[in-house]
Amino acid sequence: MGAREKLTDAMSELLWERGYAATSPRDVMTRAGVGQGSMYHHFAGKHDLAVASLSAVSGTMADEASVLEDVEAGTPLERMKAYLRLPRPGTRGCRIGRMTQDPQSVTDPDLARIVQGAFATMLGRWEDAIAAAVAAGELPGTVVPADLARTLSAVIQGGYVLARAEGDQAPMDAAIRGAVALLDATSASVDPSARESRAPRERGDQEEGRS
Amino acid sequence: MGAREKLTDAMSELLWERGYAATSPRDVMTRAGVGQGSMYHHFAGKHDLAVASLSAVSGTMADEASVLEDVEAGTPLERMKAYLRLPRPGTRGCRIGRMTQDPQSVTDPDLARIVQGAFATMLGRWEDAIAAAVAAGELPGTVVPADLARTLSAVIQGGYVLARAEGDQAPMDAAIRGAVALLDATSASVDPSARESRAPRERGDQEEGRS
DNA sequence: GTCTATATTCGGATAGAC
């Protein structure tokens, strides 16, 4: 593994753990195990390195959200719940969302654009899945996809905040359970006559218990 | 206004804007308009000043959440929605929640305890209001107050994250609208026979699930 | 390409005058 990749990997970790402002070039070089000259040879400076590292992280997060549009994974509502239930290390926080609280990250146009793009991608996938769920009669027609997409995305992001505040994974899991329960109750309120015709099985087999 | 109060006010603002790690004693003194000697006379150092300032902020936030238990403000569900709809400056972020992303704040036992206490107070009020809503038949008996409290608290905290990510208030408002809509739909799904504890009818058919 | 040495500024705090 070349020095360049070692540096971006180390920077990605440190951005996650400490954020941009609190990460010094020294820290990165030490963790990457390369000398100072290597870093300034491959990158113009801390900023340049952060842009490269955060871009890579943003890509992997976008991939994760593809569960929402994976038709193989079940009905739209099932995919929404599956995405909500993906394992998330609450006490470590979100690698992208964390940046929004870093004053320098928000100010920096390059970093801000990366964060904004990551959220735009995820929200777009949420909206598509929600609209599909409405079309399939899994959610009532009164649901506004753009609103609910932000609500559910906020539950995840807020779950990270709560988990970090308490230093415990439990609040994150509880927040997700509560959101799934709201979705189930909302789904149950759909007028049966509006349901999609190609999934005409009995209702009531969706009650999967989570402890 | 004495130097001490000027310092805590300035520190509170800077903690909000930049967090703990990114705020230097110099910044605080400059904004407060006092000399360096004054600061080290009234406080042992940056840490001591931050503890005093954050404690004050935590108190005002707890006061705000008292809407949830203000019986004058309406039914439990109405109070929940009223609290969700309180005006919140999304792009500025939450004064308490922001601390959870500051590496030094989470590490520091004193600061961490303040943040943890603020969330504990708020979550407790949420749980009480939700339990009251269930008791009043405004929400179904299947609702788990501890879970839903964290879900709704997460919507608010996540709303801040989304708003900051996009540099726009709109995502915060959308997230709140979506949450209120979910609550309304869930409320509508309550079995009418379980409503209004003043005129209690037979209960117990909630166990059969939502079919 | 990678290293060590060196500048420069800032963060955080102390000392002591007024």
Place this chain on the structure above:
DNA sequence: GTCTATCCGAATATAGAC
């Protein structure tokens, strides 16, 4: 109580040797 002067180390980067 409040101020200015000053110290020490870290953050960020440049210079130039190997």
